[in-house]
Amino acid sequence: MISKTHLIGLAICCVCGLASCSTVKAYQKNKLNDAEMELSARKAQKFEQSFQLYREGGSGANGGKSGGGCGCN
Amino acid sequence: MRKIYLGVLALYLGIAASHAQTTMPPPVKDSTNYQSRKLKVDEVNLVSAYYQQDGNHSAVTGGIGTESLTDFANTIDLQLSNYGKKGRKNTFGFELGIDHYTSASSDKIDPLSISSASREDVRIYPSLSWTSTNEKTGNSFGFTGSYSHEFDYQSFGGAFSLTRLSANKNTQFDFKAQAFLDTWKVILPVELRPAGYGSGEEHDKRALDYSPRNSFSTSFSLSQVINTRLQALLVVEPSYQHGLLATKYQRDYFTDGSERVENLPDSRYKLPIAVRLNYFLSDMFIVRTFYRYYTDNWGITAHTAELEVPIKFTPFFSLSPFYRYNNQQGTKYFAPYGQHSPTETYYTSDYDLSTLQSHFFGSGIRFAPPKGVLGWQHLSMLELRYGHYTRSTDLASDIISLNLKFK
Numbered sequence: 014m015i016s017k018t019h020l021i022g023l024a025i026c027c028v029c030g031l032a033s034c035s036t037v038k039a040y041q042k043n044k045l046n047d048a049e050m051e052l053s054a055r056k057a058q059k060f061e062q063s064f065q066l067y068r069e070g071g072s073g074a075n076g077g078k079s080g081g082g083c084g085c086n
Numbered sequence: 087m088r089k090i091y092l093g094v095l096a097l098y099l100g101i102a103a104s105h106a107q108t109t110m111p112p113p114v115k116d117s118t119n120y121q122s123r124k125l126k127v128d129e130v131n132l133v134s135a136y137y138q139q140d141g142n143h144s145a146v147t148g149g150i151g152t153e154s155l156t157d158f159a160n161t162i163d164l165q166l167s168n169y170g171k172k173g174r175k176n177t178f179g180f181e182l183g184i185d186h187y188t189s190a191s192s193d194k195i196d197p198l199s200i201s202s203a204s205r206e207d208v209r210i211y212p213s214l215s216w217t218s219t220n221e222k223t224g225n226s227f228g229f230t231g232s233y234s235h236e237f238d239y240q241s242f243g244g245a246f247s248l249t250r251l252s253a254n255k256n257t258q259f260d261f262k263a264q265a266f267l268d269t270w271k272v273i274l275p276v277e278l279r280p281a282g283y284g285s286g287e288e289h290d291k292r293a294l295d296y297s298p299r300n301s302f303s304t305s306f307s308l309s310q311v312i313n314t315r316l317q318a319l320l321v322v323e324p325s326y327q328h329g330l331l332a333t334k335y336q337r338d339y340f341t342d343g344s345e346r347v348e349n350l351p352d353s354r355y356k357l358p359i360a361v362r363l364n365y366f367l368s369d370m371f372i373v374r375t376f377y378r379y380y381t382d383n384w385g386i387t388a389h390t391a392e393l394e395v396p397i398k399f400t401p402f403f404s405l406s407p408f409y410r411y412n413n414q415q416g417t418k419y420f421a422p423y424g425q426h427s428p429t430e431t432y433y434t435s436d437y438d439l440s441t442l443q444s445h446f447f448g449s450g451i452r453f454a455p456p457k458g459v460l461g462w463q464h465l466s467m468l469e470l471r472y473g474h475y476t477r478s479t480d481l482a483s484d485i486i487s488l489n490l491k492f493k
Binding site: 034036037038041042044045047048049050051052053055056057058059060061063064065067068069070071072073074075083 | 131133135137139149157159161163180235254256303305309311312313314315317319320321322323325345356358360362364366372374376378380382384386388390398404406414416418419438439442444446450452454469470471473475477481483485487489491
């Protein structure tokens with residue numbers, strides 16, 4: 014499982030990341046609103062994520078399927 | 087099979103043709119704040135993919151033999167919305183997926199049969215969702231129900247989701263709880279079936295066992311705008327599976343020459359933690375990154391990293407080369423063909439669960455012109471992706487995907 018060091022490292026990264034945030038107004042978000050900037054996998058990646066789920070032991074946390082249906086082939 | 091290909095083609099052409107014939111009236115500016123209670127179609131997405139793989143470590147034959155497989159997968163997803171009495175936006179989603187796959191290894195469940203039960207099959211999976219959103223705050227909640235059916239497997243799913251946005255809309259928290267209640271028809275390799283045990287094939291009326299497999303997961307995600315060019319997402323998605331988690335038509339061979347069906351624990355805890363970071367480098371280049379750490383109680387740990395750099399030749403046309411690397415420490419229950427000890431309680435020769443490294447690379451192109459793709463007003467986006475996958479256990483595959491978005 015995850016070690017204490019990993020968790021502390023992750024917490025430090027999150028705190029530092031959040032601390033460096035600046036307030037961005039709605040009118041300043043034209044670059045962030047670009048379709049390529051979406052913080053999710055593309056719809057066209059749906060089936061790529063499905064086959065990766067079947068061909069590898071790790072899964073989840075990527076917007077793909079995490080259960081349901083067999084996937085045993 | 088041909089019917090599925092032709093059906094999908096007809097669906098694409100039908101939607102495209104119906105929109106192509108539509109003459110759009112000039113847009114009229116709405117000076118009121120009227121919000122329609124009538125249900126309107128927001129968007130329709132069609133996603134199709136063709137996948138083919140080959141390898142030489144099939145779990146059905148104990149870690150040796152062909153892994154040749156093809157899958158033609160399609161989904162149509164329809165999003166509709168209206169406004170309720172209190173001004174909240176209701177979004178309704180309907181998705182229907184149909185996959186057709188052929189699997190050479192599944193054909194080895196009964197090698198003497200002309201066609202084994204799972205040599206080829208069709209999976210059908212519809213889902214319905216409803217989300218209620220307060221557009222002023224951005225906060226929302228919703229429910230999803232889903233179903234999946236293939237010849238040896240049925241799944242019922244349900245999910246609840248919740249979104250909360252900060253007042254400045256720079257921080258978003260999402261929560262999702264999901265449950266899948268599945269039932270699996272227990273098909274056994276022909277030589278390991280008890281007397282009178284069915285094959286699972288349609289014409290075979292002999293009884294066989296059914297086993298449950300239930301999956302429960304929760305997802306916590308936090309997205310944060312860091313500055314005008316950079317935003318990040320952190321996702322933690324613990325999940326738990328219980329029931330028949332081994333695939334009972336997969337064989338295992340032991341050092342004493344004996345043969346048994348795969349046996350794995352009936353519960354599995356998974357913990358993936360992922361981070362996405364997207365950076366708007368310039369008007370031409372965007373950098374999309376993803377990293378995931380995964381661990382579970384079967385002893386699998388994995389590090390997955392993805393990098394994609396969309397190159398925007400115009401605001402409406404981009405080329406997106408991508409690369410994904412995965413490094414997996416396999417489960418403690420894995421051993422190759424003929425290397426399991428007869429004293430082991432749990433065993434598998436499924437190379438998907440072994441120690442491996444994989445590389446996946448390719449490119450996508452995306453067109454989203456304001457007047458519609460090829461001048462079709464309603465075809466607002468076309469995306470085509472190709473990827474090649476190689477795995478250190480001698481497996482290679484290719485996938486080509488197409489996404490058409492209609493608005």
